[in-house]
């Protein structure tokens with residue numbers, strides 16, 4: 393069976409011990425220091441001598457800083473993250489020279505996300521556990537999904553968010569066998585009462601816990617609204633909202649990974665709706681914003697997984713009146729208010745609103761795949 397070698401990043405939350413947290417904080421401090429000092433050197437050399445400093449120049453500087461008694465503490469953390477910090481700076485300059493971004497900025501404590509990248513020689517992966525260089529304990533990682541069997545991680549990046557959450561992103565090279573071809577196709581409607589509805593009639597509901605979490609979120613938001621601007625309590629309340637929000641997003645992401653993997657395995661073609669404009673006219677409540685963000689994330693999961701496994705995702709035009717068209721006879725109902733969950737067509741077909749929409753989406757999707765891209769369904 394054909395296989396493709398791809399690099400995949402797997403992201404997990406982890407909980408450092410007090411010792412690890414302290415050591416990571418020092419490492420983050422060092423990566424930030426190295427980045428900022430190298431940036432200052434580059435700027436100075438350019439403005440005073442009109443000379444460009446290269447990555448290897450900065451790498452030599454780093455060796456010098458480590459020998460300098462004043463900055464000898466730079467030799468304490470693993471050297472990998474410091475080198476990577478210089479590489480990131482090089483990347484920032486490359487983008488600047490190609491006119492793709494602004495002049496690199498200093499990293500400010502508490503303002504930019506802290507992160508440190510470790511290459512294969514700076515961490516070990518054994519027995520399902522990851523140990524960073526210079527740490528005796530493995531990281532307490534919440535393995536929300538397994539790493540591919542027998543994979544060898546080539547690099548890991550640990551990061552800390554402003555609200556004190558730690559994540560590790562593990563990069564692995566993986567050989568992905570293409571799925572055997574199938575003639576199954578599916579249409580997907582992003583719904584209101586269900587998360588998604590499939591053209592097979594299956595309804596995908598929100599992940600377990602989400603309703604409870606959302607109630608908590610609403611409560612925390614109400615509490616936040618009552619706090620005085622600029623007060624300590626307000627800051628605390630804001631942190632609480634951010635935490636609950638983060639948990640909802642994390643759980644939903646895991647859930648969408650499972651779902652997208654399954655849909656790609658089961659179907660040759662997955663037809664979805666291009667929601668970019670539909671979203672703009674909807675009201676932007678926070679819960680809506682979560683759904684919308686997860687929709688675009690879900691779409692990209694479907695797309696890259698389809699690409700890995702030799703499947704196809706077709707995003708159909710937003711002008712397709714998928715909710716109003718009868719999937720049996722093609723008649724178009726004149727109106728279809730959002731509160732109508734079930735309706736009967738003149739032809740006698742009785743439709744569940746979302747299932748009918750999903751059926752239309754897959755029908756249009758198949759027309760598009762048959763005719764090539766760029767074909768629009770007729771407008772009403």
Ligand SMILES: [Zn+2]
Pocket residue numbers: 718719720721722723737738739740741
């Ligand atoms: Zn009909």
